[in-house]
């Protein structure tokens with residue numbers, strides 16, 4: 001049972017649920033000063049969607065309905081808990097696929113009504129960010145790069161739960177670019193891991209893809225002085241995909257070795273484009289910690305290159321990445337974010353409905 005003593009919470013147990021896309025996940029998070037994983041169960045639908053080459057929303061929603069209760073039951077069992085031990089329910093409210101989100105939200109509302117347990121709604125993107133608070137201690141102000149299948153953004157966090165988006169994608173997300181590129185190269189879904197695997201055997205310098213700079217052109221102000229706008233921290237990945245499409249169309253057929261070369265060159269392009277803006281943002285905002293999160297944070301090249309660049313250029317900035325299983329969608333990260341909402345007393349009382357395009361700030 002939770003105890004509040006001198007502003008410190010003791011012994012809090014949260015049952016967290018995540019169903020925003022194609023993973024049905026439940027976790028039990030507990031902790032006093034910081035959140036810890038007691039159990040973390042993920043039922044992936046990759047095998048179901050693989051045949052379609054991507055997530056089919058209707059199929060995803062149906063699979064969540066089938067999986068949600070067994071996944072919750074297992075999460076409770078693995079944590080040696082029952083619903084009697086749970087103080088709070090946490091759930092992803094958005095962003096995500098509406099049919100998928102509804103399953104998690106309505107399940108949590110039913111448990112809440114039956115057991116009188118309060119609900120903490122969590123933004124999926126802040127969940128990704130808080131995956132880094134599960135076994136490490138980031139320092140504020142921190143800079144986060146959230147890179148997933150649906151989002152690519154640089155977020156400045158001055159204190160818990162206070163977000164400022166300083167860069168975002170103008171078109172495709174980085175994960176989406178990986179997924180689309182994999183399709184063009186005849187590699188399986190999900191594209192990120194498939195490209196990454198093929199890239200290991202390829203030559204990253206065989207093809208060159210552009211580094212996109214979205215900085216506005218210099219302009220003359222009303223007094224005739226030339227002004228240079230600040231370099232943009234926004235991203236764009238659709239041009240890389242179009243460049244790849246052009247190569248694929250021109251060549252028509254490829255050897256396996258050539259597919260590996262294209263995968264390696266494309267992966268390098270995504271990583272370099274991400275890296276450029278991260279370094280610019282660190283230079284401009286001087287964070288104490290840099291956090292990498294979201295599904296694409298599982299990419300080995302991205303993890304390694306960022307580490308190397310930060311160690312060389314900003315050795316004083318703490319660099320944090322979640323372990324691989326906490327990069328892609330999971331419920332432990334939702335529980336971690338909920339932990340800080342509860343600590344701050346910022347639990348919304350209004351009736352909970354899923355919001356497919358929920359923003360982070």
Ligand code: KG4
Nearest residue numbers: 148149150175192193295296298299328329
């Ligand atoms: O965060 P996530 O699990 O779901 C969303 O919130 O979108 O991210 C999924 C995305 C997919 O686009 C997938 O291709 C990408 O993350 N991804 C990767 C890797 N593992 C997953 N991208 C590159 N390299 C990887 N190893």
Ligand code: ZN
Nearest residue numbers: 148295328329
């Ligand atoms: Zn995600």
